Amino acid sequence: MMGELVLSAEDLDMVVQGLVDVCEEFGAACAGPPTLAELLEILGWAVPDDGDYVDGSFASPLPLSATLRGGQRYRSEQPSRVGELNDHVFVDAQDLNIAVLQRICEITGAPATPQQFAGVMLAALRSGRVRPADTCGSDIGALTAPRARYARKTTPGDLFAIPVGPGAYRIAVVLIRNQFGTAVGLFEGRSADGQASTGILGSPRPHPVYTDESLIKNGTWIFAGHNTDVLAAFPADPEIYHAPHVWEEIDIDTGEFGAAETADGRMRMIDSSEARDIGLTDNSYRQCVTAEHLQDLLSAE
Known part of the structure; x- marks a missing residue:
């Protein structure tokens, strides 16, 4: 039976620190912290779409969309700098994402879904310790991640x-x-x-x-x-x-x-x-x- 996804304080601290580290690496490379859009883009690119800990419906990359409190859809006014980053940022983000997905699987007893992943990231963003350049975490009302409609795993050929x-x-x-x-x-x-x-x-x-x-x-x-x-x-x-x-x-x-x-x-x-x-x-x-x-x-x- 699938259990409820309830994060412990220790689990949340792990996610928050991972996001802080990704933001700091981005800042060192781009002379300033990422916008929320850039942070979500990095996380989306770094999500593994296969493995025993995911349910097979993760798009690659995972399109994470934020809605602000009051129902306004979040949009960044700045062009993305993600394409300028070196691999180290994505490797660290992927390590964080895998740890999050594995922990979701352990807590619930079932493979993680895209929306469960988005929910964990939302909780971390709302902690106040992760500071995108253009958004306060407490202003984020929702974070969504659609399920992919094509579940077949690609293979060479x-x-x-x-x-x-x-x-x-x-x-x-x-x-x-x-x-x-x-x-x-x-x-x-x-x-x-x-x-x-x-x-x-x-x-x-x-x-x-x-x-x-x-x-x-x-x-x-x-x-x-x-x-x-x-x-x-x-x-x-x-x-x-x-x-x-x-x-x-x-x-x-x-x-x-x-x-x-x-x-x-x-x-x-x-x-x-x-x-x-x-x-x-x-x-x-x-x-x-x-x-x-x-x-x-x-x-x-």
Whole structure:
């Protein structure tokens, strides 16, 4: 039987301190604390969507929405700086989230739901010790997290049709899921019916993209089959790239032109040609792009 979710003072202190630590790391990187929107964005990106302690309905990333007391929906007026952060902030946020989800599971005797997770975070935000730049915790009336509508767990080789216009789709294949996100391989050409034809699958793009699964979970990206043969056209362990000299203050060398890193932390220096091809030279490269933004980019091609 599922028990009631009642946090002890010790449990709440753990969550509050974790959020304070995430805010302090953000402040060190961005010269100031996060807005509430930025903090919720970080937490959403850092939620694991599978594991024995979650119920299978967590979107990736988890869209957390705040409502202020009085019923007004919270919106930030500032552009997000989350894309500028290094991995350390997300790793610490993920450690916190996993601890929270496991504790919910222990207390209730059942896997955690998105709304239970949101409820714990709301309690911590209302403590007064977590101080976003633009909101007082006591002003937050509610925090919501919708359940994902697509519960199927993706596996390497899953193909998806991404709508890019009337009667037009781009095909993507899931390569791997790790702490960077979900890596997908893309193919040249458009499909008129959303089918992954032999011709399209024979034209892979060289660089995978890390993204989230939100548009898979809500059904926008349409499942188009499963084909593990095409995985050989892409790196088995897709890398993310770092700009040159970006981590000098913590004595991590990212080279003259930049560096590539695998999920297990292996780093290799890249040359000017690779930096130009990937988009480091003109600053167009992003380590991870939201599914919505990726779809917009593909639609504009």
